[in-house]
Amino acid sequence: MAKRLSDQERAITIEALSDWNHDAERDAFYRQFKFASFVDAFGFMASVALVAERMNHHPEWSNVYNRVDVVLTTHDAGGLTSLDVELAQKMDALARR
Amino acid sequence: MAKRLSDQERAITIEALSDWNHDAERDAFYRQFKFASFVDAFGFMASVALVAERMNHHPEWSNVYNRVDVVLTTHDAGGLTSLDVELAQKMDALARR
Numbered sequence: 001m002a003k004r005l006s007d008q009e010r011a012i013t014i015e016a017l018s019d020w021n022h023d024a025e026r027d028a029f030y031r032q033f034k035f036a037s038f039v040d041a042f043g044f045m046a047s048v049a050l051v052a053e054r055m056n057h058h059p060e061w062s063n064v065y066n067r068v069d070v071v072l073t074t075h076d077a078g079g080l081t082s083l084d085v086e087l088a089q090k091m092d093a094l095a096r097r
Numbered sequence: 098m099a100k101r102l103s104d105q106e107r108a109i110t111i112e113a114l115s116d117w118n119h120d121a122e123r124d125a126f127y128r129q130f131k132f133a134s135f136v137d138a139f140g141f142m143a144s145v146a147l148v149a150e151r152m153n154h155h156p157e158w159s160n161v162y163n164r165v166d167v168v169l170t171t172h173d174a175g176g177l178t179s180l181d182v183e184l185a186q187k188m189d190a191l192a193r194r
Contacts, residue, residue: 038155042146049139058135062159 002057002074002081013085020088023071027079029088033068033095041066047094057083059091099154099171099178107177114185120168124176126185130165130192138163144191154180156188 004027005013014022020029035041041063052058060071072088074081101124102110111119117126132138138160149155157168169185171178 038146038150042143042150046139046143049135049143053135053139058162060159060161062157064157065155 002077002083004074004077004079004081005085010080013080017085017088017092019092020072026071026073028071028073029080029084030069030071031088031091033070033091035066035068038065041068044068044095048091051090051094052087055083055087057087059087099174099180101171101174101176101178102182110177110182114182114189116189117169117185123168123170125168125170126177126181127166127168128185128188130167130188132163132165135162138165141165141192145188148187148191149184152180152184154184156184 010022010027014020017029020031022028023030033041033044035044045061045063045068048059057074060073062069070091072084073079074083107119107124111117114126117128119125120127130138130141132141142158142160142165145156154171157170159166167188169181170176171180
């Protein structure tokens, strides 16, 4: 099972993932992605879904037309783990395409 | 443009769509769908996305693992229209498969 990030790891990660916000209460990352259309937004979600399923680590997310709001945290660990960092990086990469 | 339901149409619709709840403040329908897995939940969302895009009428929805929470309303009309009724029926049918 993924271990919760140490305080030092968390600080470095928050600095590195500059497009993401940190919810200290839940120890979660959140970010809004905006696209040109619903097709683009859902295309992004479909790509992320495949990546998430392969990782066996899934986002909490909502979609309204061209917007996708994402929350990442690891429930089993009670906060952020390396899985959240990896999924955040992969989502950023998929959103840039 | 789709016209907002009349009071009579709304009453009939709320009665007919028994798995959906009515948010009177927003004049919206909402429902939670639960599936066996993330794959099933996202498979449902992918089917609905194609239907919604073809209708040019999209849900507000969120997904956490095997759960999908949906809100249906027609922003342009300021409340429920026949488009919401149609999309709700189609989502019910897709979820039953």
